Every structure is written in C-alpha cells, then in structure tokens.
Amino acid sequence: MRETTKKESKDLFKKIRQKKRKKRMPFTIMFELTYGCNFNCPHCYLGHQKNGKKRELNTEEIKKILDQLAELGVYRIGFTGGEPLTRPDIFEILSYANKKGFCFGLLSNGYLIDAKTADKLKKVNVDKLDITFNSMCEKTFSALSGVKNGYGRVFSAVNLLIRRQMQVSIKSTVTSINQNEIEKISAFARDKGIPYRIDGEVLPCKGGDSELVDELSVGHQAFLSLRQKIYPEMFKNKGTRKRRTRRRRNKVFNCGVGTTAFSINPYGEMNFCIEIDYPKINILKTGGVKAWNLLKEKVDQINDRAKVSGDFVCGNCKLLPYCGWCAGRSYLETGEFNRCSEFFKKRAIERKLARVKEKK
Ligand code: SF4
Numbered sequence: 001m002r003e004t005t006k007k008e009s010k011d012l013f014k015k016i017r018q019k020k021r022k023k024r025m026p027f028t029i030m031f032e033l034t035y036g037c038n039f040n041c042p043h044c045y046l047g048h049q050k051n052g053k054k055r056e057l058n059t060e061e062i063k064k065i066l067d068q069l070a071e072l073g074v075y076r077i078g079f080t081g082g083e084p085l086t087r088p089d090i091f092e093i094l095s096y097a098n099k100k101g102f103c104f105g106l107l108s109n110g111y112l113i114d115a116k117t118a119d120k121l122k123k124v125n126v127d128k129l130d131i132t133f134n135s136m137c138e139k140t141f142s143a144l145s146g147v148k149n150g151y152g153r154v155f156s157a158v159n160l161l162i163r164r165q166m167q168v169s170i171k172s173t174v175t176s177i178n179q180n181e182i183e184k185i186s187a188f189a190r191d192k193g194i195p196y197r198i199d200g201e202v203l204p205c206k207g208g209d210s211e212l213v214d215e216l217s218v219g220h221q222a223f224l225s226l227r228q229k230i231y232p233e234m235f236k237n238k239g240t241r242k243r244r245t246r247r248r249r250n251k252v253f254n255c256g257v258g259t260t261a262f263s264i265n266p267y268g269e270m271n272f273c274i275e276i277d278y279p280k281i282n283i284l285k286t287g288g289v290k291a292w293n294l295l296k297e298k299v300d301q302i303n304d305r306a307k308v309s310g311d312f313v314c315g316n317c318k319l320l321p322y323c324g325w326c327a328g329r330s331y332l333e334t335g336e337f338n339r340c341s342e343f344f345k346k347r348a349i350e351r352k353l354a355r356v357k358e359k360k
C-alpha cells in the first residue's frame with residue numbers, strides 16, 4: 001500500500017480542523033501534566049505554580065480525563081508542563097493516549113531524553129517532539145535553564161530523536177541573554193533538517209510577577225532583524241513589512257479558544273488556554289461534554305460583552321493593526337482579558353514607527 005505523503009497528511013489535518021471549527025467541536029488541546037520541572041528558567045511564566053504543593057492528577061484520573069476527551073472528539077493533544085517527563089507515570093499516560101487513538105505531541109526541555117527514553121517515545125507513537133533549545137553553549141544554556149551540564153544532554157537528546165526518525169522541532173525564547181546565539185541555533189537546525197521557531201515574548205509569571213520581563217526582553221527591532229536573518233524566505237520582496245494582524249475589533253478571543261481549543265491543567269481544570277487559568281471547570285466532576293459547553297458559554301459571554309458595550313479597549317485602539325496583543329498576555333499581565341498590555345503596546349508603537357520610516 002502507498003504511504004501517505006506529508007502534504008496529504010497536512011491537507012487531511014486541515015480538513016478535519018475546518019469541519020470541527022464549523023461545528024464548534026474541540027480539535028487540538030493542551031494538557032499540562034505537571035507544574036513540576038527539573039529546570040529553573042528565569043523566563044518561566046509558571047511562577048509560584050512551578051513545583052507547587054497542590055495535589056496534581058494521578059495516573060487513573062488522567063486516564064479518565066483522556067476517556068472524556070475521546071468522547072468529546074478531541075483529535076490532537078499537546079502534552080506539556082512544567083516538564084512532562086518528570087512524571088514517573090509518563091509512559092503509562094502516553095501509552096494510554098496512544099491506545100485511545102489520539103495524535104499527540106510532547107513539549108519538553110529535553111534534559112531527560114537519553115537513548116532508552118527516546119526508544120520509549122518512539123514506541124508510544126509520539127507524533128512530534130517540541131524541544132526547547134535556548135543556546136549553543138554551556139554557559140548561556142546554564143544561565144537560561146538554571147542547571148549545569150544541560151547543553152550537552154539536550155543537544156544529544158535532539159540527535160537521538162532525529163536518529164530515530166522522529167518528528168522533532170526546536171524552539172527558543174529570544175532574550176537579552178541568548179540573542180547572539182539565535183543564528184547559530186538556526187544554522188544547527190538547518191543542518192539537521194528540522195524546523196526551528198523563535199519566540200520573542202518573555203511572559204509575565206502567572207500571578208502577575210513581571211519583575212524580569214523588561215530585563216530579559218529584546219526590543220521589536222532586534223527581534224525583527226533576527227527573524228529576517230533566520231527566515232529570509234519569509235521576507236523576500238517584502239522589506240521589513242509584515243502582514244497586519246487580522247484581529248477583529250469586536251472580539252476579545254480571535255484564536256481557537258472556545259471554538260476548537262481549550263487546555264487542562266495538572267489539577268484537572270478545563271481552562272481557556274495554558275496562559276489563562278480560567279474558568280477552572282473541574283472536568284472529572286462536571287464531565288467532558290458539559291465542561292466544554294460551559295467553557296464555550298464563558299467565551300461567548302466575554303466576546304458578546306465586548307461587542308455590545310463597545311468597551312473593548314483594543315477594539316477602540318488606533319494601534320490595533322500593529323499590535324500582536326492576545327487576551328492571554330493581557331490576563332497574565334493585568335489579571336483581566338480586556339486591558340491594554342504594556343508589552344504589546346510598546347511593540348505596536350515600535351512597529352508603527354518602523355512602517356512609517358519604511359514608507360518614506
Ligand atoms: S523548562 Fe519550561 S517549565 Fe521548566 S522552568 Fe523552564 S520554562 Fe519553566
């Protein structure tokens with residue numbers, strides 16, 4: 001029998017997503033399996049939740065939730081954390097997800113992936129591994145992860161996964177500490193033939209602590225010029241101009257939240273996304289279908305309020321076409337959905353000025 005090509009799988013994925021979107025059924029969700037982590041990154045947004053004392057879901061509870069997700073028709077799960085591989089029962093969970101027929105990926109810092117673990121990941125059919133890779137040298141790696149000898153281990157983890165022909169991608173958060181290494185990481189990814197993504201946002205911690213955000217963030221221009229260097233094909237014939245945001249002025253949530261997406265935290269609470277710990281619906285007590293309906297209602301209430309009252313702060317803002325704002329960022333920064341994010345405002349102003357300059 002002929003094997004399905006990458007393009008065919010992508011097309012199928014798109015088709016299913018479109019169908020689910022129309023019917024407003026969940027498609028891809030994020031499942032935070034633990035807030036525990038073996039790293040101590042200065043840019044981590046988990047704040048006091050990391051390695052917290054609240055009881056997290058046990059194996060059986062997670063399996064029950066996976067049953068509920070199957071009933072809901074969820075297609076793909078991104079297992080994340082904290083560091084999901086710190087859970088001793090991680091392979092029991094992944095095997096169960098595999099048995100239930102989910103497509104699933106794992107977001108990891110890679111530190112715990114040795115040859116044996118890589119074999120096990122292959123065996124349980126993890127379809128994609130997203131490894132955080134913030135530096136190409138031990139010193140910077142250590143500064144951004146809080147562990148010693150991490151660079152060598154994560155470098156080897158990426159190679160072990162590639163050798164097993166697994167789908168691996170690497171990603172970096174661009175900070176003032178590693179901005180000079182991004183091009184080297186990009187060259188490494190290119191050399192290995194794997195996708196590389198950079199993120200220019202240092203998020204405030206859950207609970208509002210944003211002490212290090214300014215110190216670690218790089219400005220819009222610095223980030224843009226890095227993007228131009230590592231994704232030159234995206235900017236061909238376009239100068240520095242990027243597409244304008246397509247956000248609507250009367251809608252707080254322009255993403256998949258409440259249409260095809262939600263997240264579950266390590267306490268079994270269904271939330272809008274991993275950045276928004278709201279509305280905290282206990283999925284085991286409420287049941288998957290009812291929880292999803294409640295979550296959709298909450299999203300609609302927020303969107304409708306913005307539409308009817310016209311008090312949606314971004315909806316009335318002239319900077320909106322230049323602003324990459326999202327409700328999650330606002331929520332982390334201010335504890336509310338409908339408030340201006342200082343971080344994005346700064347970026348939007350920089351972007352607007354750059355466009356004006358370009359036009360001259
Ligand atoms: S690896 Fe991720 S979860 Fe762990 S400390 Fe770093 S950013 Fe936080």
Ligand code: SF4
Nearest residue numbers: 314317323340341345
């Ligand atoms: S600058 Fe502030 S108010 Fe304006 S769109 Fe961005 S986040 Fe919203």
